[in-house]
Amino acid sequence: MAGSITDRVAVIGMGCTKFGERWESSGDDLLVEACTEALSDAGIDAKDVEAAWVGTLSSSMSGFALTRPMKLDNVPVTRVENACSSGIDAFRNACFAVASGMYDVVLAAGFEKLKDQNVRGLGTVYAGHPVFFSTTTGPGAFSLAATRYLGRFGATKEHLAKIAVKNHRNGAMNPKAHFRREVTVEEVCSAFPIAYPLGLLDCCPTTDGAAAAVIVPADRAREFAKEFVRVKGLGLAVSAGTGQILDDYDYLHFPEATAAARQAYDQAGITDPLRQLDLVELHDCFTITELILYEDLGFCAKGEAKRFVDDGVFEREGELPVNTSGGLKACGHPVGATGLRMIYEGYQQVLGRAGRRQLPTCDLAMAQTLGGIPGMFVAGVAIVGR
Amino acid sequence: MAGSITDRVAVIGMGCTKFGERWESSGDDLLVEACTEALSDAGIDAKDVEAAWVGTLSSSMSGFALTRPMKLDNVPVTRVENACSSGIDAFRNACFAVASGMYDVVLAAGFEKLKDQNVRGLGTVYAGHPVFFSTTTGPGAFSLAATRYLGRFGATKEHLAKIAVKNHRNGAMNPKAHFRREVTVEEVCSAFPIAYPLGLLDCCPTTDGAAAAVIVPADRAREFAKEFVRVKGLGLAVSAGTGQILDDYDYLHFPEATAAARQAYDQAGITDPLRQLDLVELHDCFTITELILYEDLGFCAKGEAKRFVDDGVFEREGELPVNTSGGLKACGHPVGATGLRMIYEGYQQVLGRAGRRQLPTCDLAMAQTLGGIPGMFVAGVAIVGR
Numbered sequence: 001m002a003g004s005i006t007d008r009v010a011v012i013g014m015g016c017t018k019f020g021e022r023w024e025s026s027g028d029d030l031l032v033e034a035c036t037e038a039l040s041d042a043g044i045d046a047k048d049v050e051a052a053w054v055g056t057l058s059s060s061m062s063g064f065a066l067t068r069p070m071k072l073d074n075v076p077v078t079r080v081e082n083a084c085s086s087g088i089d090a091f092r093n094a095c096f097a098v099a100s101g102m103y104d105v106v107l108a109a110g111f112e113k114l115k116d117q118n119v120r121g122l123g124t125v126y127a128g129h130p131v132f133f134s135t136t137t138g139p140g141a142f143s144l145a146a147t148r149y150l151g152r153f154g155a156t157k158e159h160l161a162k163i164a165v166k167n168h169r170n171g172a173m174n175p176k177a178h179f180r181r182e183v184t185v186e187e188v189c190s191a192f193p194i195a196y197p198l199g200l201l202d203c204c205p206t207t208d209g210a211a212a213a214v215i216v217p218a219d220r221a222r223e224f225a226k227e228f229v230r231v232k233g234l235g236l237a238v239s240a241g242t243g244q245i246l247d248d249y250d251y252l253h254f255p256e257a258t259a260a261a262r263q264a265y266d267q268a269g270i271t272d273p274l275r276q277l278d279l280v281e282l283h284d285c286f287t288i289t290e291l292i293l294y295e296d297l298g299f300c301a302k303g304e305a306k307r308f309v310d311d312g313v314f315e316r317e318g319e320l321p322v323n324t325s326g327g328l329k330a331c332g333h334p335v336g337a338t339g340l341r342m343i344y345e346g347y348q349q350v351l352g353r354a355g356r357r358q359l360p361t362c363d364l365a366m367a368q369t370l371g372g373i374p375g376m377f378v379a380g381v382a383i384v385g386r
Numbered sequence: 387m388a389g390s391i392t393d394r395v396a397v398i399g400m401g402c403t404k405f406g407e408r409w410e411s412s413g414d415d416l417l418v419e420a421c422t423e424a425l426s427d428a429g430i431d432a433k434d435v436e437a438a439w440v441g442t443l444s445s446s447m448s449g450f451a452l453t454r455p456m457k458l459d460n461v462p463v464t465r466v467e468n469a470c471s472s473g474i475d476a477f478r479n480a481c482f483a484v485a486s487g488m489y490d491v492v493l494a495a496g497f498e499k500l501k502d503q504n505v506r507g508l509g510t511v512y513a514g515h516p517v518f519f520s521t522t523t524g525p526g527a528f529s530l531a532a533t534r535y536l537g538r539f540g541a542t543k544e545h546l547a548k549i550a551v552k553n554h555r556n557g558a559m560n561p562k563a564h565f566r567r568e569v570t571v572e573e574v575c576s577a578f579p580i581a582y583p584l585g586l587l588d589c590c591p592t593t594d595g596a597a598a599a600v601i602v603p604a605d606r607a608r609e610f611a612k613e614f615v616r617v618k619g620l621g622l623a624v625s626a627g628t629g630q631i632l633d634d635y636d637y638l639h640f641p642e643a644t645a646a647a648r649q650a651y652d653q654a655g656i657t658d659p660l661r662q663l664d665l666v667e668l669h670d671c672f673t674i675t676e677l678i679l680y681e682d683l684g685f686c687a688k689g690e691a692k693r694f695v696d697d698g699v700f701e702r703e704g705e706l707p708v709n710t711s712g713g714l715k716a717c718g719h720p721v722g723a724t725g726l727r728m729i730y731e732g733y734q735q736v737l738g739r740a741g742r743r744q745l746p747t748c749d750l751a752m753a754q755t756l757g758g759i760p761g762m763f764v765a766g767v768a769i770v771g772r
Contacts, residue, residue, distance in 0.1 A: 002436050003487045050388050051622075062469040062757065063624035063764050074645040076622030078475050079467045083448040089464050093479050099486035101389045102620075234488075236437075236462035238449035259460040371448065378449050 004267040005099040005231065010221035011213050011384060012228045013042025016344045019209035019332045020178040027059045027113035027210075028069035034210035034337075035070055035109055042214035042225055049214075050103040051076040055090035055110035056336035057083060066109055083371025084283065085236065086110060087211065088339025088380035092234045094215050104216055105224075110341075111210035112334035138285065139203055141243070141373035143195035146288035148251040150197060155306040157197050160287035161188035162309050164201050164329055167284060170316055171326020173356040178207045178332035188287075202287040207332025211340035213347075229350050232364065233264030235381035243376030254289075256379035257296045257370055264366070264381040265298075274299045274313075274320050277383075278362040279349050281342035283370040284327040294322075297368065316357070324349065324357045335371075339380055342367030346384050390653040391485040391617065396607035397770060398614040399428025399600040402730045405718045406564040408594035413445045413499035414455035416596035420723075421456055421495055428600035428611055435600075436489040437462040441476035441496035442722035443469060452495055469757025470669065471622065472496060473597065474725025474766035478620045480601050490602055491610075496727075497596035498720035524671065525589055527629070527759035529581035532674035534637040536583060541692040543583050546673035547574035548695050550587050550715055553670060556702055557712020559742040564593045564718035574673075588673040593718025597726035599733075615736050618750065619650030621767035629762030640675075642765035643682045643756055650752070650767040651684075660685045660699075660706050663769075664748040665735050667728035669756040670713040680708075683754065702743070710735065710743045721757075725766055728753030732770050 015037025017030050025033070031054075039046055054066040054077060063077030082089040087110030094108035149155060165185055171177035183201055191199035221228045237259035241247055261273070270276045282297065284290035294305040299313075299320060308314065314322035325331055325345040328338060346365025348354045354362075364385035371378040401423025403416050411419070417440075425432055440452040440463060449463030466476040473496030480494035535541060551571055557563035569587055577585035607614045623645035627633050647659070656662045668683065670676035680691040685699075685706060694700065700708035711717055711731040714724065732751030734740045740748075750771035757764040 002489055005486050005488055008486075062467060063622075064469075064758070064762065067624040067626040068628065071626045072624070073626035074623040074642055076646075076649075077624045078479060078622070081448060081465050081467050083450075093464060093482070096479070096483040096486040096488060099488070100391050100394075100482040101485065102391055102482060103388055236449075236464070237460040238453040238458070238463045240453040240457045240459035242454065256460055260462075263462070372450070376450065 002263065005095060006233060006267045007230050008218050009095045009098045009215055009231045010218040010228045011347055012216055012221055012225035013038045013044065013214040014212065014344045014347045015041060016176055016211040016341055017209050018176050019207050019334060021115050022208035023115060027111055030113065030208060030210035031066060031069050031109055031111050034212040035107060038212040038214050044105060044214055044224065046070055046072065048105050049075060049107050050105050051097060052107040052109065053078045053080055053090040053094040055080045055086035056112055057081060057086055059111060059113045059336065083378045084335050085339060085369045085371040085378040085380035086336040088367060088369045088382055089236060091213060091340060091343060091382055092236060095231050095234060098215050098217055104220060106215050107212060108215060108340065109210065109212035110336040110339060112336045113208050114206050114334055115208050136373065139195040139198055142286040142288055143198050145251045145292060145374045146197050149288060149292060152252060153303040153306065157189050158185055159306045159309050160202055160291060161185040163284065163287040163290045164188045166315055167323050167327040167329035170324050170357060171330020174326045174331065177326040177330045178205055179330045198286055198288065204285050204328035204333045207334050209332065209334035209337045209341065211337045211344050213340060213343060227351050229347050229384040232385050233268035233383040235260035235263035237379045239376045241376045243373045247375050249375040251374055254292055254296045254370060254374065254377060256377040257293055260379035260381045261297045264383050268383045273297060277320060277364050277366050279324060279346060279359060279365040280320060280322045280368065281325060281345050282322060282368040284323060284329050285333060289370065321359055324359065339367060339369045343382055343384060350385060388649065391481060392619060392653045393616050394604050395481045395484045395601055395617045396604040396614045397599050397733055398602055398607055398611035399424045399430065400598065400730045400733045401427060402562055402597040402727055403595050404562050405593050405595035405720065407501050409501060413497055416499065416594060417452060417455050417495055417497050420596035420598040421493060424598040424600050430491060430600055430610065432456055432458065434491050435461060435493045436491050437483060438493040438495065439464045439466055439476040439480040441466045441472035442498060443467060443472055445497060445499045445722065469764045470721050471725060471755040471757040471764040471766035472722040474753060474755045474768055475622060477599060477726060477729060477768055478622060481617050481620060484601050484603055490606060492601050493598060494601060494726065495596065495598040496722040496725060498722045499594050500592050500720055501594050525581040525584055528672040528674055529584050531637045531678060531760045532583050535674060535678060538638060539689040539692065541677065543575050544571055545692045545695050546588055546677060547571040549670065549673040549676045550574045552701055553709050553713040553715035556710050556743060557716020560712045560717065563712040563716045564591055565716045584672055584674065590671050590714035590719045593720050595718065595720035595723045595727065597723045597730050599726060599729060613737050615733050615770040618771050619654035619767065619769040621646035621649030623765045625762045627762045629759045633761050635761040637760055640678055640682045640756060640760065640763060642763040643679055646765035646767045647683050650769050654769045659683060663706060663750055663752050665710060665732060665745060665751040666706060666708045666754065667711060667731050668708060668754040670709060670715050671719060675756065707745055710745065725753060725755045729768055729770060736771060
């Protein structure tokens with residue numbers, strides 16, 4: 001049976017670039033920006049980094065992606081590629097290496113430079129895969145879940161819109177978000193259609209960015225930093241499915257997300273996530289994704305999410321704030337960076353550094369990513385806290 | 387300072403496909419073949435695999451690469467991509483996860499399906515990289531090292547040829563090698579020129595294949611298997627260079643290989659590798675690579691390798707047998723598989739299962755990979771033993 005590394009590793013510094021259309025910056029520039037902020041926050045010199053992990057879907061290759069821009073000559077650097085969970089899985093592997101006793105100071109970074117790559121950054125990167133993305137796009141695949149969910153449970157485009165409104169409201173308070181303007185339910189519902197029922201404002205944008213974390217053994221954290229968070233749980237679940245309509249799949253569940261969350265909940269001792277978690281950053285690549293995740297992560301029963309949305313449970317002032325950063329919806333989704341950007345939000349909130357977005361209480365924060373399409377996901381979870 | 391996981395994890399089963407032109411098999415087929423053999427060797431059912439790592443340069447994407455063919459639904463699978471060190475780095479990360487206490491039974495696999503991809507599997511996969519492989523090919527880049535080394539140290543094409551002859555002789559005894567025929571010094575020296583001084587028989591072929599390992603905590607190994615090997619040392623060193631001629635680089639050293647070996651030697655308590663190691667599987671992508679590695683891995687002083695070759699030190703009957711499997715030269719080099727295929731040779735030799743290739747004594751075996759081009763390498767090392 002799987003064990004745990006709960007409370008044995010700590011994050012002593014983090015960094016995150018401004019997310020957005022970073023035409024002026026290369027992928028190297030973004031990595032340097034995020035890693036330098038993380039190292040500076042931790043009070044660690046780059047030469048003291050013993051090993052590193054870098055997550056990217058398609059913006060570079062091999063450990064060179066990080067050694068060259070950061071001048072980490074002959075340092076062991078692993079490139080992790082795990083679709084939209086690349087960043088969280090880079091973090092996960094870095095945590096294992098520290099918990100194993102092999103290293104004491106490691107860096108986990110994630111980035112993506114999507115604007116220069118145009119669509120190469122998304123769908124077509126999988127063109128060589130035997131089944132994946134051969135006949136569909138992200139919005140097209142998730143629209144299948146949206147039509148099915150709305151039809152089955154009587155949710156409406158307005159319920160989806162309320163999620164976009166919430167995340168844009170939060171994002172307006174996040175200086176690192178791609179979009180910092182609020183939107184209304186009316187604007188979301190009347191936005192240009194992308195793949196029915198998803199309109200432009202139901203979709204996350206195409207964004208450049210990077211984020212990074214410095215990780216050490218928890219029993220040594222205080223030697224390095226006054227403030228830090230502990231890693232409480234790590235989950236990863238990868239589908240064996242093919243993401244095709246011919247699969248026996250109902251489009252109402254993301255079972256990989258449930259499986260990954262269960263791993264992390266078990267490690268962190270969480271039996272009632274709605275009450276025990278203080279913040280969740282989850283993978284709102286589309287508004288429907290967030291709606292279904294409320295249920296699959298165990299915050300409410302299947303089909304109940306619309307009522308929870310109407311009740312404001314996941315608002316910043318609600319019982320379980322979700323995506324206080326603005327989520328993928330407002331921050332954007334530079335693929336390899338996203339998981340670490342979510343952990344960054346949790347880190348800031350737990351340490352009381354979230355500025356205007358600061359929650360009154362935040363002792364336990366979860367980051368959750370979902371890579372792929374319905375029927376074929378890589379789901380990742382990281383829980384950090386005091 | 388870096389620590390160690392020496393003797394804390396064990397390999398209880400391994401598998402390796404026949405390497406070669408596997409037109410009849412997909413990448414999925416190859417992975418299933420190698421993983422099934424490894425699981426069967428370990429006496430482990432696929433459903434007992436708690437987590438996995440899969441190394442591939444370009445033959446698939448994300449953890450899906452392994453979950454789908456092996457039907458490991460919702461299992462955590464990380465794809466590691468680290469150039470020609472992808473397989474050894476997948477193994478390394480799997481070892482860390484077991485040593486961390488998170489998992490007790492994990493799988494590390496590596497594969498590449500190169501024949502169907504043609505050159506996509508090699509040079510052009512890096513076409514998007516800002517500097518790498520923009521103006522050169524593998525043979526072209528290593529020919530720079532060969533001309534420089536031959537000119538500086540007075541080695542000859544015959545010294546290189548003797549390495550090819552040795553590895554083909556070993557490969558002829560390996561049922562899983564791509565090429566199983568012996569060659570003569572004369573044949574190697576007069577083979578079709580590829581990039582002077584490297585001819586066709588100085589170069590490894592383009593090959594399909596997969597290899598896999600089942601890894602558990604060493605203190606539980608005996609519960610699972612009667613025979614196993616322990617992991618003694620793991621090294622990885624990634625260059626911050628650009629692999630371009632304009633770099634300040636002498637083409638006579640592979641410093642990344644030295645750095646990675648030093649990490650593993652320190653962990654395994656090796657101060658005199660020539661005498662302490664019983665077998666080395668090293669990265670002979672070209673004959674010149676093997677020649678330079680004799681020096682950079684510490685078997686002899688710089689410039690001395692040709693004398694050691696003439697003295698037969700690295701023959702199967704010599705003081706330190708190198709590439710008893712036949713190496714990349716005879717086995718071929720399916721990129722993501724190579725590191726694990728080397729560990730497989732060490733595993734077989736240590737357990738006395740190497741058939742006609744069996745060494746009289748083999749208690750400590752090293753696998754060593756080198757990804758990239760001179761001036762820009764990812765070097766990996768894994769040492770296993772009793």
